[in-house]
Amino acid sequence: MSEYRLPTIKEIAKRLNVSVSTVSRALRDHPSIGLVTTMRVQNVAKELGYEVNRSAIHFKERKTYSIGVIIPNLSEPFFSSALTGIEDAVEANNYNVIIGQSLESFEREKRIVENMKDHRVDGILVSLTKETSSYEHFESLKKYNIPVVFFDRIPSKKDINYVACNLVSGMLQAITKLVSLGHTRIGLINGPAKLAATLQRLEIYYKCLKAHNLQLDHEIIVSTSLSKADNRRAMSHLLDIAEPPTAAIVFNDYVLLDCIATVKSRGLVINKDMSFVSFANLPIWEYMDSVPLASIEQFAYQQSSMATDFLFQLIKYAGNPTGAEAPLLQHIIDSEMIEYGRPEGQ
């Protein structure tokens, strides 16, 4: 509680008997201020421990030098590593990161957007909740001139800025591997229809089967709401059909954890009776006894740091009041298969 008020530009001015404008300019090495004056000002500033009051600048410049990040759930390694990507990319620009976890709740997502809008963040990065299917809350941000970049979980719209991950590349590698191991009946345990990722995975699945001339059988395509119970139900369903698949593509590693438990509870052996390929690349597999043959890495860090770069481009654009519309920034990163499995036991 020692110093209640920080020194201001005014006090420096008073001390030196110059005007505040001179001090302001001297501190920023403005050429129209003489060298002697500049030095004297800077010395006194240092002596007093002067620091600019950013709030004043924010106020005047109508910027807060902070960006909002809306993410479903930081307890998922994918997102926490995405956040690290954002932090690293933001640091260079001297910005702050305001965080909001939507916790997969659409309502919460809306509230967070509202709050960030109130706080006048300079831009927002978003990965959507599983529930989100309308995007008005983001569109209203245009009025406030707050740019938005989506990453990974992006809206099914065209006129947006985004960075996403192309799963085809990784999936093709994975199916090629499965085929090379002799699998011909490869199932799909997909996510909820709401998610863009679900449709995407389905399309990719079709594409990859076709690429390998494998028979398409709708019986071995199931979907889950991603709840624990439903994951198990989906897996059980696959095992119960007359001619079960010998391998399955699974929506993500979390679903897979449940699938593995289900398979094992039936006394079946992972990677022998049933092989898996999953998405997400959880760091825990190296500790697990039962692992997928492979997981498809979606590069959270790279996605989010590129999205952050996009956002800063848009922020610069928004700053220039050239009437010109900002360009759409869109990019798709290739996924990659990461091998884990030890096929056929051991």
Place this chain on the structure above:
Amino acid sequence: MSEYRLPTIKEIAKRLNVSVSTVSRALRDHPSIGLVTTMRVQNVAKELGYEVNRSAIHFKERKTYSIGVIIPNLSEPFFSSALTGIEDAVEANNYNVIIGQSLESFEREKRIVENMKDHRVDGILVSLTKETSSYEHFESLKKYNIPVVFFDRIPSKKDINYVACNLVSGMLQAITKLVSLGHTRIGLINGPAKLAATLQRLEIYYKCLKAHNLQLDHEIIVSTSLSKADNRRAMSHLLDIAEPPTAAIVFNDYVLLDCIATVKSRGLVINKDMSFVSFANLPIWEYMDSVPLASIEQFAYQQSSMATDFLFQLIKYAGNPTGAEAPLLQHIIDSEMIEYGRPEGQ
């Protein structure tokens, strides 16, 4: 890009031919403004889509209505759940959360503190890095009147605000359970000496052994730097001594994952040849084949939300320029043992 400028209080005033002060008061239902005027102002405000410019208020009030959170690593469930606790507690106060991951780097921690100071956050919540053993960077915040509350990983100092977790309660439960299962030689795989938690665990270990009249044997106390290799080394060391322990307390679940792998690689059976008790309560255990007998829950959410409450108390205190020194806010939460294990196989 449609509306470049948001409507201000001035425009409302102009529209109604009243002064800005009247508008300002009317918007906040000030009693000295007539009912009619108040209504007219509020109507026009709604019509224009007026919203207060918080930057102006922040500037005037010298507050940013945001708090900083410095956390080692959000990829640890403990910390991501702590962050959720903070978000929930903050929401009620209409504050924002500015996040900074120190990634266990002391230098990074200092940089983050510096940045948050520049941004004039109203307060800071911290959980220290493993490296942090000097605290000047936090003490300098006093000059700026920015209160700090530590949680979980707290400095070894007396004059600080903190919330921490008392491990004695949980540990006592765990050792009682081990003893009831017949264990008498219980080892300790501890963390690096730098961490306060390490010393704490050691003291608790002593205390609990004594409480059960167990013999203290320094040979079965080892420590690890928390690196994967060192975790395995530590575990191997325990197994290699003449009379190995039949159970061990392990610093945390991450270390335990490595210990389990080490034990199994020797063909030994978890919870039969070697039983474990650990800290942290990772959500993954339910998917694992080999689990500790019990894990000691440290209540990240509760710790962090209480720390947040503390912080808001201090912020209020800092706002009142009563010369009075703020009180020290300190609290310790009891840990609890969570049982997982199925002793003696299955």
Place this chain on the structure above:
DNA sequence: GTACGCTACGCAACCGTTTGCGTGCAACGA
């Protein structure tokens, strides 16, 4: 001697809101 240009600095407005204090006006009591 006048006109001009350059250097080095000051003046004042501005960003949007809050708030202490002042004041005109009407009602009221004496």
Place this chain on the structure above:
DNA sequence: TCGTTGCACGCAAACGGTTGCGTAGCGTAC
């Protein structure tokens, strides 16, 4: 009729810094 009171509102300063423009003083060229 005059003084008092209270209501409803306006004035202006303040928060800290930036910036367009104005200008004093000086040197220089004609």
